[in-house]
Amino acid sequence: MEVVICRDADEVGRVAADRMVSYLEGLDTPVLGLATGSSPLALYRELAARVEAGVIDLSHALAFALDEYVGVPLEHPESYASVIRRTVVEPLKMDPARVRVPDGLADDLAAAADEYDAAIEALGGVDVQVLGVGSNGHIGFNEPFSSFSSRTRVKTLMQQTREDNARFFDSVDEVPQHCVTQGLGTIMDSHVALLVASGEGKADAVAAMVEGCVSAQWPASILQFHPRAVIIIDEAAASKLK
Ligand code: F6R
Numbered sequence: 001m002e003v004v005i006c007r008d009a010d011e012v013g014r015v016a017a018d019r020m021v022s023y024l025e026g027l028d029t030p031v032l033g034l035a036t037g038s039s040p041l042a043l044y045r046e047l048a049a050r051v052e053a054g055v056i057d058l059s060h061a062l063a064f065a066l067d068e069y070v071g072v073p074l075e076h077p078e079s080y081a082s083v084i085r086r087t088v089v090e091p092l093k094m095d096p097a098r099v100r101v102p103d104g105l106a107d108d109l110a111a112a113a114d115e116y117d118a119a120i121e122a123l124g125g126v127d128v129q130v131l132g133v134g135s136n137g138h139i140g141f142n143e144p145f146s147s148f149s150s151r152t153r154v155k156t157l158m159q160q161t162r163e164d165n166a167r168f169f170d171s172v173d174e175v176p177q178h179c180v181t182q183g184l185g186t187i188m189d190s191h192v193a194l195l196v197a198s199g200e201g202k203a204d205a206v207a208a209m210v211e212g213c214v215s216a217q218w219p220a221s222i223l224q225f226h227p228r229a230v231i232i233i234d235e236a237a238a239s240k241l242k
Contacts, residue, residue, distance in 0.1 A: 001229045003210055005238045009198035013042025016130075016196050016232045020047060021056050023128050023192050031126045032063040033182070034099075035140075036083045037165075039132030039196050048091035058092050064120050066131070066140040066187075068104040070154065070178035078168045079104070102152060102180035109154050113180050117152035120182070125189030133197050136160050137205045137218035141181035145216045150183030184222050193226045198234040206233055207240035 006012045020043070024030045034040075050056045065084050072079040077086075081101040089099050100119070106112035120126060131139050136158060142150065143158045156178055157165075166172035187193065197206055208218035210231060215221055223229040 001210065001224055001226070001231060003238075003241075004230065004232045006232065006234050008234050009042050012196050012198050012232050012234050013046045016040075016043040016194060017046035017050060019194060019230060019232070020128055020130075021050060023194075024056065024058075024061075027127055030058070030061045030128070031120075031123050032058075032061055033126035033129030033131075033187070033190055034063050034065045034084055034088055035130045035132045036065065036067070036080045036087070037132045039198065040130050041087060042198075043130065043196055044087050044091065051092050058094050061094060061098065062123065063088070063094065063099040064116070064126060064182070065099075065101040066129075067179050067181035068102040069176040070104040070109065070180060071176055072104060074105070102182075104180050109180060113152040113154065116180075117182070117186055120152075120186060121189070125186075125191060127190070128192045128194055129187055129190035131187070131193060131195040131220075133195060133202060133205045133209060133220045134161055135164055135201050135205055137208055137220045139184070139195070139220045139223070140187060141179045142184050142187075142219045144219060146184055146219050148188075148216065148222050149185045151186050152180065152182050155179055155181050184219060188222065188226055190226075191228065193223055193229040195220070195223065195229065195231045196233070197231075197237040200236040200239060202233070202237040203240040206231070206237045207242075211242055
């Protein structure tokens with residue numbers, strides 16, 4: 001695990017974008033893994049500037065989002081399909097037909113999740129998986145005590161996560177109870193896991209992930225076993241590291 005400590009969230013975005021550009025260099029058809037939430041926004045903004053400047057072209061890249069809420073209409077501004085379109089696909093000039101988000105509206109959610117996971121596996125896992133971390137240590141929506149070998153599936157969101165995400169909705173009651181998320185096993189199949197975090201609210205989760213025992217209590221700690229995990233964080237998120 002490589003840990004890079006930056007001054008602030010903007011620098012996290014710049015450093016992560018530099019890494020991303022270098023990891024993707026030379027790949028004919030890169031396969032990206034995309035997180036939503038606040039953490040990767042600076043990274044996506046930086047990448048968009050590089051696309052605009054002609055430094056990188058993602059028009060032929062494939063991408064798979066990490067997760068989606070169950071039961072939220074696609075056109076809802078906070079469905080992850082909408083968020084990914086707004087914050088990634090459009091600014092990075094990606095082909096919407098090549099970017100997938102788990103189906104949180106399928107009649108058979110389990111079958112749709114299996115198919116999603118199989119599509120990622122068929123490509124040999126994603127090349128660069130962008131990750132954030134929840135204040136309770138989740139990655140994707142793999143909440144504490146998720147199985148380390150889990151694949152894409154339906155999960156129940158913990159109250160802490162619903163409260164953390166209430167800022168995107170009118171109230172915590174509107175935050176869905178369930179989601180579909182790539183599993184920890186799916187994430188571990190990625191070639192590079194690039195996690196970004198900023199702010200003091202992430203300091204406990206970052207300390208547990210980087211310096212704690214590998215434990216299902218802090219799902220992100222599984223990244224200690226990832227052959228190429230790069231953790232790019234600001235000073236506030238790093239403040240509880242020894
Ligand atoms: C989102 C996701 C989550 C977030 C995490 C942190 O697709 O998979 O694991 O990365 O909840 O969210 P923010 O970045 O909003 O603090």
